[in-house]
Amino acid sequence: MTTELTTGGIAAPPDRADPLDVPRVQRRTLLLLCLTQIIGGTGMTIGMTVGVLLGARLGGTAISGLVQSASVVGAALLALPVSRIMRSGGRRSGLATAYLVGAVGGVLIVVAAVSGWVPLLFLGALLFGGGTTAGLQARYAAVDLADPARRGRHLSIAVWATTVGAVTAPNLAAPADRALAWTGVPELAGPFVFSVLAFVLAAGVILVFLRPDPLLTARRLAAKAAAGAPAAGAAAGAPAARAAAGAPAASPSGDRAAGPEEGLRAALRVVRDLPAARLGIAAVAMGHLVMVGVMVMTPVRLGEWHSDAHLLRVVGIVLSLHIAGMFALAPVVGWLTDRLGRRAVILAGLGLLLAACAVAGTAGHDTVRISIGLTLLGLGWSGTMVAGSTLLSESVPVAVRHSVQGLSDLTMGLAGALAGALSGFVIQVAGYPTLNLLAAVAVVPLLALALRTVPPRVRAGA
Template sequence: MSQPVSHPASVQSRTVLTLMGSQTLGGIGVASGIAVGAIVAADVSGRDALSGLATTTQVLGGALFTIPVAALMGRHGRRAGLATAYLVGGLGAALAITATATGAFWLLLVGTTLFGASTTANSQARYAATDLAVPERRGRQLSWVVWATTIGSVLGPNMVGPGKAVAGMLGLPPLAGAWVFSCLGFLLAAVLLHVLLRPDPLLTARRLAGAPTDRPPGREGNVADGLRIIAGTPTALWATTAVTVGHVVMVAVMVMTPLHMRHGQAEIELIGLVISLHILGMYGLAPVTGQLTDRLGARPVVLLGVGLLVLACLLAALSHAGFSAGLTAGLVLLGLGWSCTFVAGSGTVAGSVPVGQRASVQGAADLVMGLTAAVGGALAGVVMDVFGYAVLCAVAALAAVGLAAYTVTRGDHERSPVGV
């Protein structure tokens, strides 16, 4: 039995607030686990060289789980897809706890792969904020959900200390406590979405549009279809490219910055400070980015983001190994540039296709972004090892310039009615 459709504005307000709550809880869970993932992997495997596999499997899991989650949302709505993704992430955290306690490295990698589903939920939630948003406010609605990630990202790493106390009470190894907070955060996020994300925004948007779906039965949320639609829709292709390139540039530089700083004997506290400021740059001003997107359109904001990314890469490339004001400024600007391309590009992806195709296209866009970032992060280590940090930053800047060229050369006939 279908639920009655409330006034779209009131439903939209409740939707955004609910998503912000789930993003905060999920963000705490994600950041708590990531904070200890590499250390736990090194301890369990007994080899520092394998420490990066925890993060790699989590990133790959986040990208690959986009496929089933998009299909689930396409058929049953946002609530079912997002809540299920958090539950899978909670299972992954539970397996990571078990692996930490038993020393089973293979189980840890299985756990971190499933843990990646939580990042799928965190990422896909931004699109749920746009389902019922009017086009002229789409950027702002999306950006508030992105902004809520700031809270979890800041609180999460600080749960390592309390996690040790919790682990002690449960008879677990000290670092396993962080995974306990991850599991709890994901479960609470799933419950919050299941209880409060009603009526479902995607299903409501379909009913208001006058048709449950624009797709053949059973293919709603099919990522393969989404990839074909993106390839055949210039606006969606550009927006997906903007989100992907901005994300790859950010990831490539960000993941190698701690190593660059350690080569200069920077203290771990200073490395943590720089990364924290970078994360603040990513999410802290997202509402401003969203408002600029609604007022100016996505194209100028993406170009602004490219300019910030290039400047960030330049400052980072010129910095000496270790801690410096220039590097810190570069990492903050790197986060701000990412915010511009991510918010403006995501808002355009959300509005570039009919409502029945959204789950497929949005899932496909995030799959491309996630897989490309995983490859980019891996290649970043190779480039830095062979050529150095400065060359890595230069290559990242060139990728951003390529996005600018693509954006500038897009013809006016490719403009969409959603403010591109």
């Protein structure tokens, strides 16, 4: 007998083989997520490569960092609405909505460049963050149905897929700009046109092909497991199917954790009661804060000694190396997360962030050393992002998982926004070396938190 799944209220065609074969659904989900991460990563990166430069041209260096900050804030503020959409519609509805909001933001940025109206630029950047929201939420979709022993690797595959588009995109910014020059689109606005096209394509692929929805399927399996019913896909073993479904975990008090209660308040209560979840959120947020704070001002720093004729090319190379550090080795980071433990990889990521600040902050006008520093910065971000996200996802029950994940992305986004907002002022007042020093100092509290002993009952992912 065949069961029909529904995703977001729209019936999906029944799969005659076995619609609830967890490993098969997971493989298909990962493949689709990889494809959309490539498309969306290209769209996001090709625009933000020139975002700071466009902001500096329209409003001056002091506010240039606010363009990146607006995008980060937008991604943060969209995290909770998108998680609410996922509550009833699943990952498919939420991811597609985020991409389409990002596309609207790209259109507004182009209009702002044409009109020279700076407030419209910031509004567009705010909505453009929807592309980041979709990319970040995709990593959680990758572990909805993952086997517990492979959660780190599956999450890292979704992160890694962004590499293909994100690494090449900075080098495509200049050709994209030239390709639309004949249309009258102002300089530095052309890449955002391509961002819009990429976001719309990614949303279409998600809406059409992400069936069955991984989050809705995980809830369904968890409900069957909780009721004592045999989970579908039993060929893989009931315990494996139950774990892959993300069955609700026990709360610290030993009671069954979290029923259907949803929202920010429920997420805050869950995180308050689970030290492992707190560490996961803190690792993701602090890694992002340091990465954004240093990365966003690096193009401005490079502009101090490179001419306009070569600046985009140099920025493209440096940011490509940085993004390669963020994403290219993510599968290795995921494997280490599963083998060595979540906390060990978080600590390694923090060490790389400190090394990155030391190298970039003392590089002077040496482009090679800055490139090395930015590459280390990306590697440190990868460690805190992959291990922190994995630890967070497995520490909370499936009933509130999407809400806690939305809270994590909100916290991460606000941390990055703060870094981006302050970075322009710091570099203008005290310089790029001081910016790196402050970023390194910010890592110390998280380092102390990660070194603390975690109680055995919450050490499952550590």
